Amino acid sequence: MNDIPVVIDARALARCRPFDLGDRIQWLLTWNDRLSPEYGHLTGNWSIPATIDHTFEPGSAAVRAGRLSVLARTVTPVTCSLVLTGAVTCIGDPGLVSRNTYPQTAKPTAGQIRQIRRLSLIIGVHDSKRPTHEWVTSAPIAGTEVTYKLLSSPTALQSRALLPEEHGDARVELLLVDLLLDDDSD
Numbered sequence: 171m172n173d174i175p176v177v178i179d180a181r182a183l184a185r186c187r188p189f190d191l192g193d194r195i196q197w198l199l200t201w202n203d204r205l206s207p208e209y210g211h212l213t214g215n216w217s218i219p220a221t222i223d224h225t226f227e228p229g230s231a232a233v234r235a236g237r238l239s240v241l242a243r244t245v246t247p248v249t250c251s252l253v254l255t256g257a258v259t260c261i262g263d264p265g266l267v268s269r270n271t272y273p274q275t276a277k278p279t280a281g282q283i284r285q286i287r288r289l290s291l292i293i294g295v296h297d298s299k300r301p302t303h304e305w306v307t308s309a310p311i312a313g314t315e316v317t318y319k320l321l322s323s324p325t326a327l328q329s330r331a332l333l334p335e336e337h338g339d340a341r342v343e344l345l346l347v348d349l350l351l352d353d354d355s356d
Contacts, residue, residue, distance in 0.1 A: 185266040225247075225248060286319070286321070287319055288320055294308055
């Protein structure tokens with residue numbers, strides 16, 4: 171299996187132990203059908219088919235693709251399988267995440283950190299193709315990112331107001347981590 175792209179925002183970074191390139195980690199991960207695909211331009215349009223382990227409620231299910239375990243949230247009820255695209259999002263280390271935030275039966279994903287990138291990018295509502303009755307959230311705007319390769323996780327991520335010549339909601343920092351999953355042979 172190829173590396174899994176994992177997005178870490180400021181809130182999730184606060185729920186992660188510090189990590190370095192090459193470290194083995196264990197994180198709780200999520201994916202949603204509205205925001206996760208928006209990271210495709212940063213991840214080479216990563217995608218992977220996943221199967222349902224069990225559902226929690228309509229639109230929320232524990233899904234698995236090999237050793238990748240993810241809490242998937244979708245607008246429509248999840249049936250037997252789905253395709254994860256864009257990137258998965260880190261919630262944090264299992265011991266540092268409140269179980270009110272993440273279902274107790276969801277499993278963490280373990281792997282090795284292969285790359286750490288700090289992204290500074292503009293987020294905004296930019297997709298005019300969405301119907302107006304749908305819930306809309308800010309997403310990364312392609313072409314606004316500045317990337318820095320890191321050897322270790324930072325202690326914090328920043329956000330700031332936009333400059334007059336920038337368009338969107340805000341400029342934020344995220345981490346994009348390439349995670350090599352534990353192999354399937356035990």
